[in-house]
Amino acid sequence: MRHPCAMLLLFAASYSQAALCLAVDYQFYGRTGNGIQIDFKSRLGVPSGATFSGLSLSGFGSHTALTSSNLNQGNFLVDGQLWVFADPARNTPSLGDVDPTSRGFQGTLEGTVLVNGQQKSFAVTVQPGYTGAGSGSVGQSLEAINKPANNKLFVAQQQQRLRYLGFVRQGGTPISVDGDFGPNTDAALRTFQAAFVAGINTTQSNVDGIVGPNTAGWLNAANAPTWEELIDPDPQVPGSFSVNTMIGDFDILPSRDPGTNLRTGLTPQVERFGTSWAQDLWIQGSADAKAATGTTQLMNAMSAVDGYGSAVSHSTHRVGMDIDMHVDASTWNFGNGVTSAAEQKAIEIAVNYIDAGASGGLDMGKVIRIISSNQDILAGLNSMRPATATYFDSSGGHQNHLHLDVGSPTRLAGLVDMPGDFNFDDQVDGKDFLVWQRGDTINPLSGSDLALWQSIYNASVTAAVTTVPEPATLLLLILAGSCWILRRSAL
Incomplete structure (x- = not known):
């Protein structure tokens, strides 16, 4: 005779076979x-004193899994614990990513493990985002390069968060997640630290390279910076670049072509990378300036792909918090005490960037200083926005552009995962009950977890337009509850 639970599940298959089976x-x-x-x-079902061996990660590809033994957190043979670190670079459908619009990898990873010698299969569903507080957030105990007392689990968490946010080793390649705090992790961390310190002329050499409470706080922050390539949404046709035919809110100055030394657009700007804070400021400021003046802006330089490789003349452009903005050729002088029309336009454009940062919220940087070799432009800025620092470069090195020093926003505390959201999809719904019912939560079949889910789910239903669940959801909950009762009685 067929088991009652199996019959109920077959009946519900037309609604959500994948969710139940x-x-x-x-x-x-x-x-x-x-x-x-x-x-x-x-x-559920793993006996007390079980041993764990034969871990197979054939379905993981380049994703990383480190056991408690690897991370000096225990002995995998007896505790059966490991940590999975999804590879952010596998973020296309061809590599298994089911949500390419979200940062990093989202999808399912599968493997097997021997429990008391019997093979068991397992799957890890990787959801978007990161946790900023509580379980899952990045830990710290003052980790630093080659420090013997480093907590290897904390280091691995720090490495994962850094590469998820896009911060790279010197040379531009992603860092590995291995729990060892070596030179590559140190290089990526220092770029990250210098970004949130964001003082004038701050580079990797001005920070301590130690993951203490402040650095961990920024790694966990809801508004942590990401390292990005600046993309021009409407670039000029490669090979025909000209400052006289700029389009859209902004263009990016190309690098010089090998051989001819011309800027035709065939060679992309090397220094087109930076933090999301600086890039969001640039994008918004450019849009505002275009609306106010009708002029398309030209970004001369930000940072190289790793920050460290920025040109010698851009020695302060190493942490993605500096922007060089082209100005009209008629202003390429030291100024004469009389503000020309072109100089006034440069002032008005710069004011749009200052104002964009001031009103941009906690995901955007702000202009903290402007450098120019034109005293007329600086005098106008001091008059219109006296709270923003300026600096006169008497060498003439800043005649053809304004240099914007970008400061970091106020840190926004990291977010804890939503209580009752057992599958981390940012919703508390019937799917979470099914996860609980199967014993797939962190604390399987916890009564307090169920009560928490129930209180939040009931509140969300009450707040909805209708308090009647969809038929499929209601049926699934009834069936899952029935199966749970049968399952518990069989244990």
Whole structure:
């Protein structure tokens, strides 16, 4: 005779077969910017004193998994714990990413493990985002390069968050997640630190390279910076670049072509990278300046792909918080005490960037200083926006552009995961009950977890336009509850 639970599940298959009948023995969930903790010992049906071996990660590709033994957190053989670190670079459908619009990798990773010698399958569903507080957030105990007392788990979490945010080693390639705080991790961390310190002329050499409470706080911050390539949404046709035919809100000055030394647009600007804070400021300021003056802006330089490789003449452009903005050729002088029309336009354009940063919120940097070799422009800025620092470069090195020093926003505290959201999809709904019912939460079949889910789910339903669940959701909850009762009685 067929088991009653199986009959109920067959009846519900037309609604959500995948939700009720998973093809693996153990299911786990976590966020792509986290180290996702996997605890086989806590799964339903795993006997006390079980041993764990034969870990196979054939379905993981270049994603990383480190056991408690790898990270000096215990002995995998007896505790069955490991941490999964999703590779942010595998962010296309061809590489298994199911949500290419979200940062990093989202998808399902599968493997097997021997529990008391019996093979069990498991899957890890990787969801978007990262956790900024509580379980899943980045830990710290003053980790630093080659420090013997480094907590390897904390280092791995720090490495994962840095590469998720896009900060790279010197040379521009992603850092590895291995729990070892070496030169590559140090290089990426220092760029990140210098970005949030964001003092005038701050570079990697001005920070301490130690992950203490402040640095961990920024790694966990809801408005942590990302390292990005600046993209021109409407570039000029390659090979025909001209400052006289600029289009859109902004263009990016190309690098010089090898051989001819001309800027035709065939060679992309090397220094087109920087923090999201600086780039958001540039994009918004350019849009505002275009609306106010009708002029398309030209970005001369930000930072190289790794920050460290910026030109010698741009020695302060190393942490993605500096922007060189082209000005009209008629202003390429030291000024004569009389503000020309072109100089006035340069002043008005710069004011738009200052104002954009001042009103841009906590995801955008702000202009903290402007450098120019034209005293007329600086005098106008001092008059219109006296709170913004200016600096006169008497060498003439800043005649053809304004240099914008960008400051960091106020840190926004990291966000804890939503209570009751057991599958980390940022919703508390019937799917979370199914996760709980299968014993796939961090604390399987916890009564307090169920009560928490119920209180939040009931509140969200009450707040909705209708308090009647969709038929499919209601049926799934009834069936899942029935199966849970049967399952519990069978244990």
